[in-house]
Amino acid sequence: MPRLSNPLEGIAILSTGGTFNKIYDPIAGELRVDPHSQAVQELLKHWKCQAPLINIIGKDSLEMNEEDRRLLAQTVQERPERKILIVHGTDTMDLSGAHLARHCPDRQIVLAGAMIPYSIDPVEATANFASAIGWLLGNDAPGVFIAMHGLVLPYDRIVKDREKGIFVHKA
Numbered sequence: 001m002p003r004l005s006n007p008l009e010g011i012a013i014l015s016t017g018g019t020f021n022k023i024y025d026p027i028a029g030e031l032r033v034d035p036h037s038q039a040v041q042e043l044l045k046h047w048k049c050q051a052p053l054i055n056i057i058g059k060d061s062l063e064m065n066e067e068d069r070r071l072l073a074q075t076v077q078e079r080p081e082r083k084i085l086i087v088h089g090t091d092t093m094d095l096s097g098a099h100l101a102r103h104c105p106d107r108q109i110v111l112a113g114a115m116i117p118y119s120i121d122p123v124e125a126t127a128n129f130a131s132a133i134g135w136l137l138g139n140d141a142p143g144v145f146i147a148m149h150g151l152v153l154p155y156d157r158i159v160k161d162r163e164k165g166i167f168v169h170k171a
Contacts, residue, residue, distance in 0.1 A: 001104065003071065004068060006049060006050050006051075007049060008044075008049045008050060008051040008133070008136065009051075010054040010081055010082070010083055011038060011051050011081060011083045011084070011085060011133070011136055011137075012051060012052045012054065012079045012081040012083070012084050012085070013044075013051050013052065013053045013054070013084075013085045013086075013087065014054045014056060014072070014076070014084060014085070014086045014087070015037040015040055015054070015056070015086075015087040016056060016057040016058070016059065016061070016064070016068075016072065016073060016086060016087065016088050016089070016096075017035075017058045017059045017060060017061070017087075017088075017089060017156060018033070018059075018060060018061050018087060018088050018089030018090065018091075018113045018114070019060070019089055019090065019113060019114050019115060019116070019117050020040075020085070020087050020089075020112075020113050020114040020117065020118055020125050020128075020129075021033050021034045021037050021038075021039050021040070021087065021117070021118070022060075022117040022119065023038070023117065023119045024119065024120075024128050030116060033058050033059060033060060034119075035055060035058040036055060037053060037055050037087065037095075038075055038119075039117075039118035039119065039122075039125060040053055040087055040129070041053065042118075043118075043126060043129055046128065051085075052079075054075060054079075054082070056071060056072065056075055057071065057072065059089075060089050060091075061088060061089025061090065061091045061092040061093060061113075062089065062091045062092065062095075064089070064092055064095075064096070068097075069095070069096055069099040069100075070099075071163050072086070072096060072099070072100065073099060073100055073103040073104055076100065076103075076104045076107055077103070077166075078111065082106070082107055082108060082142075083107070083108045083109075083136045084107055084108070084109045084110070085109075085110050085112060085129075085132045085133060085136060086100075086109060086110070086111045086112070087112060087113065087129070088111045088112070088113050089113055090113040090114070090115060090148065090149055090160055090167075091160070093111045093113060093146055093155070094146070094155055094156070094159070094160075096111065097109075097111055097144045097145075097146060097155025097156070098144075098155060098156070100144045100155075100158075101143070101155060101156075102143045104144075107142055108136060108139065108140065108141065108142050108143060108145075108146045109143070109145065110132040110135050110136055110144075110145045110146070110147050110152065111132075111144070111145070111146050111147070111155070112128040112129050112131065112132040112146070112147040112148065113148065114128055115130065115165060115166075126150075127150075128147055128148055128149070129147075129150075131147040131148075131150065131151075132147035132152070135147055135152040145154065146158045146167065148160075148166070148167035149166045149167045149168075151167060151168075153169065153170075157166060157170050158170055159171075
């Protein structure tokens with residue numbers, strides 16, 4: 001079987017912001033969302049892979065609203081790729097997942113995020129991102145999934161357990 005020169009061919013990455021992309025702003029003395037998604041760019045550089053990276057919204061997911069979700073769905077619909085990885089904040093990725101499931105039923109979409117910014121400790125963000133990529137590469141069925149903490153499940157079968165600080169199967 002011939003090897004692909006770029007294993008991510010056919011996958012687009014949309015970055016909406018979230019904790020995954022937060023960086024420390026020494027002037028303000030706080031974490032802020034990096035609008036350029038340097039974390040995702042760094043991952044792709046280290047993996048020596050290329051994929052279209054589209055930076056949209058640039059917010060913590062708690063600040064996202066329905067207009068942002070409409071923009072997200074519109075952006076997915078306009079992409080030629082059928083497989084989409086969305087870097088998204090963890091607090092409302094289920095809401096975006098539900099919106100995308102209604103408006104982009106023919107796509108395979110995986111949302112991934114992080115509880116700890118990549119810029120502070122890249123391990124969790126990298127693991128979640130890698131799980132999402134692996135899922136997209138190994139599966140072809142359309143749907144909306146969330147990749148967090150070793151799980152990749154349909155968006156409505158996974159939930160953020162705020163007491164444990166991880167994502168778990170939804171009861």
